[in-house]
Amino acid sequence: MVNLENGVIKLDQLEMSDIIDIKKLQAFLDNFALGMNCAAVSVDRDGNEVTKPSYYRPFCSNFIHRSTIGDARCAKCHNQFGEQAVKNGKPFVGTCHAGMIDFAAPVIVEGEHIGTILGGQILDKEPDDKMIRRVADEIKVxxxxxxxxxxxxxxxxxxxxxxxxxxxNTVVNQFAQSGYNKLQIEIVVKDLMENLNQISATIGDLAESAQTITENQKSLSEEILDIENAVREIEGIVTLISGTADKTNLIGLNASIEAARLGNDGMAFAIVAREIRNLAVNTKKTSSQITQLNEKISGKVNSTSSKSDESLEATQNQSAAMQQLSATVTTLLTFAEKLNSLFS
Structure with missing residues (x-):
């Protein structure tokens, strides 16, 4: 299982099976061993077999490894050869405890040793029979x-x-590097898909909010229009009140003239006439104040209406942009899914 830390592969926990198809590696080692007349096997960083032994010779499989002493000596040689190969950063060729020529090829990814390919069980000259018999005595065969x-x-x-x-060494390390590159791409693509899905969801929310704002702006525009109509109605009423005040003032003036003509008999009538004129004047003054206030309201309403129209247009443009962005993200997500399928 691949372990990540902040989206980065933890190389110290990476295994060969994480990045190499073991079945393909097994088939390659089988063919390699058969073609080169040698044995081969792959082990992990701890020395545990990853593939089954390929073309092991009877000398080793039927005798050396069946002896407890011989098998332990083989394990020691494998460890020593593997350590030397890792130290050198390249294949190491040497002679094992039983006189066979063996080699070890380190599997290294990004500077991290993740396994070793062991091979050999061959000779570069005729076997030393005296040494072979001595080994046989030592391992009890x-x-x-x-x-x-x-x-x-x-x-x-x-x-x-x-x-x-x-x-x-070249082929197996190429397997490993290709597998590691593929794994990195898979991680990046998966992360990309998750991010695109999040962006798509966010855009959906924003588009929905933009739609709501658009609808609210339309409602606001309608309400502003209602206010404009109400302001015009107020103007009409104020005009009517102002006209009535003028007529009332005229009536008060006529009443004052008539009261003056009557003299003392018209004093009460004069008082009423004076109040009528005062009422007319106050009404006229109030009408004027209402008109001024109404003009201010009308100006603010017109300004608000203009800004509302601008806001509505901007919101509609934003909504259209969101739809276009959503389509683009959907296209990118499709590409990411296709890219991911290439490595599935």
Missing amino acids: NPDELSNASKQIDIVSRKNIEAAAEVL
């Missing part, structure tokens, strides 16, 4: 049988062995 098994080992020049190790 039949000397004659081990000697006969050693004679079945292929003899290959040292140069060819080193070339085979280089080929193995």
Whole structure:
């Protein structure tokens, strides 16, 4: 399982199986071992087998590994060869405890050792029968049988062995690097898809809000229009009141003249006439104040109406832009899904 930290692959926890198709690696090692007349197996960073042994020779599989002592010595050699290969950063070729030529090729990704390919179980010269029998005695196996098994080992020049190790190293590390690159792309694409989905959802919310704002702006425009109509109605009423005040003032004036003509008999009538004229004057003054206030209201309403129209237009443009952006994000999301499918 691939572990991430802040979206970055934790290389110290990366395994070969995370980035390499083990079935394909097994098939490659089987064909490589058969074609080169040698054995091969892949192990993880802890030395555990990742693939099954390919073309192990009877000398090793039937005798050396079946001995507890021999198997332990083999494990020690594998560790030593693997450590040396990692240290050198390239394949290491050497002679094992039983006299066979073995090699180790490190699998390294971004400077991190994640596994090793072990191969060999071949000779670059005729087997040393005396040494083979001594090994047989040490690991408690039949000397004659081990000697006969050693004679079945292929003899290959040292140069060819080193070339085979280089080929193995190049191919398997290319598998690993390609798999790692693919994994990185998958992570980036997945992150991209998540971000695009979030953006798409946000755009949807914004578009819905823009639609709501548009509808509210339309309602506001209608209400402003109603206010404009009401202001005009007030103007008409004020005009009517002002005209009535003028007539009332005229009536008061006539009444005052008539009261003056009557003298003392018209004093009460004069008082009423004076109040009528005062009422007319106050009404006229109030009408004038209402007119001034109404003009201010009308100006503010016109200004608000103009700004409302501008806001409505801007909101409609924003809504259209949101729709276009949403379409673009949808297209990008489709591309991301297609890209992701290439690595599925």
